[in-house]
Amino acid sequence: MVRNATFIRREPPGTHLVIELLGKIRLARMRYWEKQEFAIPPLMGVPVRDSDVTVSPVVEAWATYRTSTAGDWPARRLVRAKGNSRVSVVLPARNEEATVGAIVSTIREHLIDRVPLVDELIVVDSRSTDRTAQVARAAGAEVVSQDAMTRGLPRLTGKGDALWAGLAAAEGDIVAFVDADLREFRPHFVTGLLGPLLTDPSVDFVKGFYHRPLVGATSVEPDGGGRVTELMARPLLNLFWPELAGFVQPLAGEYAGRRDVLERVPFVTGYGVETAMLIDLLELVGLDALAQVDLGERKHRHQDTAALGRMSAQIMLTAWSRLQRRGWAAPGVAPTALLTQFRRGGSEALPNLDREIVVNDVSVEERPPLAQLRHRIPHRRVAA
Template identity: 60%
Template sequence: MRPDVHRWLRRRTFSAASWSAAELADARRAEGTTVSVVLPALDEEATVGAIVTVIRDELVLRAPLVDEVVVVDSGSADRTAAVAAAAGARVVDVADVLPAHGRVPGKGEALWKGLAATTGDLVVFVDADLVGFDPQFVVGLLGPLLTDPGIGYVKALYDRPLSTTEGIVPSGGGRVTELVARPLLNAFWPELAGFVQPLSGEYAGRRELLEQVPFVSGYGVEFGLLVDLAALAGVDALAQVDLGTRRHGHQSDAALGRMAGQILQTAMARRLRGGAPAPELLQFLRTGDGVEAVSWDVGVTERPPMRTVLAAAGAQGRRR
C-alpha cells in the first residue's frame, strides 16, 4: 500500500458511533452552521416516506441537527412526491429548479438541482431507496465536518448485503464499485484508493466546495465529485465514515452495465493527461475492528506481436 494512502486511512477514516446527534446539534449551534439534507428520488414511494419521517423526528425535532429536508423528485410516476410531502419534506420537482438551464435525465441532475434548492452551509445527500434507515447515517456524515474545519467532504462506507434467491448474503453488492470504479481509481487516481465505497450514495460536504465543482448528470456523479473535490481541496480534505450496514434495492445486470458505462465516461473525461496506470489494486475486507485493506499487484506486461519477434529473430540469424 502507498504510504500516503496508509496515512490517509488512519487519519481520515471514522466511525459513525463516535458522535451523537445531541452533541453535534450543540456544536453546529455554537458555530452558527446550517444543515440541509437532500434526497434525490425517482419512483421511491415505498421507502422515501420512512426516511423523511426518521430524519424529521430524530434530527429536526428531537435533536435539532438538521434545518431542512428536501426531496428532489425526478418526475416520478408513482406517489413519491405525495408520500415525501406527507412525511414532512419540502418536495421540489427537478424541472422547476433553475428552469432556464432545462432538464437532463439522471441522478446527478437531481443532486445538482438539490444543491440549488437548499441553503445549508453543510449539505448531506442520502439515497431515497434505503431500507431500515438509521438517523446515525446523517449524524456520522456530519461528525467530521462539524468537528474538524480541515475536512470538507465526507463519504460513507458500509457493508452492502446482497439479496439473492437463496437469501441475504451479508457482504455483497457493490458490483460496479469492485469491477469498474475501484480499478479506475487505483489505476489513475491511486491517492484515492483508500475510499472503501467510492460510489456510495450517502455523503456530505461544505457548500463552499460543492458549488465549485461540476455535477455529472448520470450515475457518474459520485465518481466525478470524488475526483474533482480531491483536485480542488486536496485528498486530506476528504474523509470517510463507517456507517455499518446499508440495505437497499439491487438493480439488474443490464442496468448496472449502463451505470458502469456512465462511470467510465466520467473517468475518461477527467483523464486529460497521459501516463501509465498504477499497478496496485487496494481492496477491503470487513474485520472485527472495522475494515482491512488488502493490496494486490494487478500490473500487466504486454508482449509485442509475434510477427515482430520472429522477424527480429530472423534478421538476427541472418546477420550471424
C-alpha cells in the same frame, strides 16, 4: 507495517496529501514529481518498491487519520458543535414511494424534532410517476421539482441532475445527500456524515461506506453488494487516481460537504456523479480535506447485471473525461457513447443468436459548478 515506497505519477501542483512522518499521522501539503516526458507516465500510480507489495503510506495514513464510524458522532454532541451553521439534508428521489416516507419521518423525528441538528429536509422529485412527492410531503419534507429548480437551463436527466437541483434548493452551510431507496434507515446515516464537518474545519467533504449484503431470491450473499465498485470503479481509480484508493466505497450515495466547496465542482448527471465528484474534489481541495465514515449496514434495492453494465459504462466515460482534461488521455478522441447489450428472447431476437440486440445511449452530460449559475436559479419557494 508500511515499507518504503515511491509513487511516480504526473499530478497538478499543489496537491494535498496526507503523509506519515516519524511514526505519527500528520497533514502536509506536497507536490508529486512531475514527469513531463509522457502524457501518461508508464508507471503512473504503480508503487516502485524495494520489498514486498504493501499499501501506499499515503493511503494508509489518510485512511487512519480520516476514517471514523457513525458511533463517534452522537447527535447531541453535534448540536453543540454546530454553532451558527445551518444543515440541509437532500434526498434525490425517483419513484421511491415505498421507502422515502420512512426516511423522511426518521430524520424529522430524531434530528429535527427531538434534537435540532437538521435545519431543512428537502426531497427532490426527479420526474417520478408514482406518489413519491405526496408521500415525502406527508412525512414532513419540503418537496421541490428537479425541473422547477433547473428551469431555463438545458433539460438533463439522471441522479446527478437531481443532486445539483437539490444543492441549488438547499440553503444550509453544510449539505448532506442521502439516497431515497434505503431500507431500515437509521439517524446515524446522517449524523455520521455530519460529524467530521461540524467538528473539524479542515474537512470539506465526507463520504459514507457500509456493509452491503446482496439479497437474492433464495439467499443472502454477505459481501455481494458493490459489484460495480469491485469490478470496475475501484480498479479504475487505483490505476489513475491511486490517492483515492483508501475510499472503501467510492460509489456510495451518502455523502456531505460544505456548500462553498460543493458549488465549485460540476455535477455529472448520470451514474458517474460520485466518481466525478471524488476526482474533482481531490483536485480542488486535496486528499487531506476529504474523509469517510463507516455507516454500518445498508440495505437497498439492487439492480440487474444489464443495468450495472450501463452504470459501469457511464462511470468509464466520466473517468475518460477527467483524464482528457488533465492531459492523460489523447485529446480530441471521443469514445463511443453507445453500449450494445443482449437480451435473451424478445420479439426482435436474431434467429442465430436467440437474443435481441439492445443498444443503449450511455452518454454523459454534466451541470457546470452551481456557483457559475447561481444568478439563474430560482428560489426554491418560487420554484415549488
